[in-house]
Amino acid sequence: MTIPAEHIEALRALADPKSIVPEDAAGTHLEEWRGRWPGESPLILAPSATEELSRLMAEAYRRGVPMVPQGGHTGLVGGGSAKGEVIISTKRMRQVRDVSAEGFTMTLEAGITLQEAQELARKDDRLFPLSIGAEGTANIGGVLSTNAGGVHVLRYGNARDLVLGIEAVLPDGRIWKGLNQLRKNNTGYDLKHLFIGGEGTIGIITAAVLKTYPRPKEHVTAMLALPSPEHAVKLLSLAQARSGGQLGSFEVMNDGMLELVLHQFPDLPRPLETKSGTYVLMEFSSGQEGTLRETAEGILETAFEEELVIDGTVASSEAQAEALWTIRHNASEAMKKDPSPCVKADVSVPIAAIPEFLAKADAKVLEMEPGARIISFGHMGDGNIHYDILGPAEGPHDKWKARMAEFEHKVHDIVVELGGSISAEHGIGQLKRDELVTRKDPVEMDLMRTIKRSLDPKGLMNPGKLLNP
Structure with a gap:
């Protein structure tokens, strides 16, 4: 061009x-x-x-x-x-336009980083719960444009669930001033949701009114070894039913993910002596101190009695909790350190279908390449699995790289068969643009193109992303 x-x-x-x-x-x-x-x-x-x-x-x-x-x-x-x-x-658009501790809102410009937004909320004893691995450099405009998810979706929702209003510049330069702080506004189409998750294809988000929440006063973090993903689904159901809404995160990972992280980061301690094929990292939080640990330990005691869990550890300090979370947060960096190219499938399926998805995907991948290394982890509480595949450790890596698209396509076939999505939180971009056409309902694709043509008739905004030309 x-x-x-x-x-x-x-x-x-x-x-x-x-x-x-x-x-x-x-x-x-x-x-x-x-x-x-x-x-x-x-x-x-x-x-x-x-x-x-x-x-x-x-x-x-x-x-x-x-x-x-x-x-x-x-x-x-x-x-x-x-x-x-x-x-x-938008990196220089960094004004804090308004903070309302009483109203539980912050109005921030697009260039403020996600970590800065979290710290700003913390100053008022509030919580902005959106949390992803790149929060130190990812900024508000970007995480809204991609509708980022992260580790707290189970309790607080995706990025779009944390927004009351936005300001955006349309392709022709007009400014839409939609920065309202209203919890109820039943006056027609909720236009902000076209821009949130729209990947910059119909305009640029310049500011947003974000929801904040009471800051939790107590956390309980546990790492558990389970017999299987089926047991993890049952544990999730138990924890949700018994915690009274205090379960904030429920992360699942396979042994491939845990062993890779421990190999690439040898200074990290092994969290459990017992080795298993399935692990869960779960966290409870509460606005009151003193009762949460008893609740969490009661849930775990029941889990052991029902043989849902075979081993576990509960963090006894903030440092221990952080060490457990470091394992989860280092997953992507561990794969980056590996010499093999990586198939990265960011998918979602109904929570009850996660065990079936993992079983079918594992079987298909190993049938196609017995030496493949499967690294699966993700937010089981919202049905999102990062199903990543590294080639055989001994290579050859060029041969593996040539087959990566084939493996991703087979994994996506299983996802669609189970009623899932080929993009849970990363978006479409260039990577999945062409495949989206074959996976989405034709009427839905037509509606998306109609919206794009209406707001960007010249096709100037982020061409070649999300939608085919």
């Missing part, structure tokens, strides 16, 4: 000089963190205010210049990578 030089110069002239990213600082905007989608752009703009972004987008729209919105560039499906388009970064 080549944009005429006069269009680029017109945008340069219109932008604040501080909003033009110099070539020596362009690396993070062009280099996808795993090196999978190298980027190219004749101009990278990072406006600091919605009004400037509006002017720049209006000019780009008038001239027919395609744009790629970009947040922290931490995505996993190539949604923020450019192929010659102008990159529009």
Whole structure:
């Protein structure tokens, strides 16, 4: 893609000089963190205010210049990578517009990182519960545009469930000022949900009103070994029924994931002496101190009596709890350290179908490649499994890389057969764009294209992502 030089110069002239990213600082905007989608752009703009972004987008729209919105560039499906388009970064849009401890809201601009949002809530003894591995660099605009999930969806929901209102700039430069703090607003279409999860294909989110919650005063974290995924589903049901809404996280992982993390991070202690094929990391939280541990231990006692669990440990300190969570959070980095390319399937199925999915997927993968290493882990509490596959440890890695798409397709076949989704929380981007057409209901695809054409008739916003041209 080549944009005429006069269009680029017109945008340069219109932008604040501080909003033009110099070539020596362009690396993070062009280099996808795993090196999978190298980027190219004749101009990278990072406006600091919605009004400037509006002017720049209006000019780009008038001239027919395609744009790629970009947040922290931490995505996993190539949604923020450019192929010659102008990159529009929201990293300099960092104003805290409002914080209401009494109203349990924060109004933040798109460039504030997720970790900063969490810390801002903490200052008022509040909780912003969205938590993902890249929270130190992922920013609010990006996590909303991709409808990020994370480890607390079981209790608090996905990103879209944590938003009351948004401000966004449309492809033609118009500003939609939808920053309301209302819990009830029954006045027609809830337009914010077109932009949340829309991957920047119909506009750019510039600010959002986020929900906060009372900060938990007590946590109980446990790592457990179970006989099978079927037992994990039963344990989840038991914990939800007995905890009175205090179960915040329920993460499942196979032995392949645990052993890989411990191998790549040898300083981490092995959490349990007993080895098993299935492990669960679960966390309870409460706004009151003193009763939670008794509740959690009662649930675990019942789990042992019913033979749902064969071994376990309950963290006795915050440091021990953090050590258990470090194992889970290091999963992606452990796979990155492995020399083999990795098939990464971010899928969801009905919770009751998770054991069947894992059994069928494991059998199919090992039938196709007996030396494959299956790394499965995820948020069982919301049905999301990260089903990742590393090639044989001894290689050859080039041969494995050539077969990765075949393995992913077979896994997705099983997901769809069980009524699941081929993207639970990472989005579609470039990676799954073509496959989406074959997996989604044709009427739904037509509705999505109709919305895209209505709001972006020139097809300038994040072209080649989410939807086919």
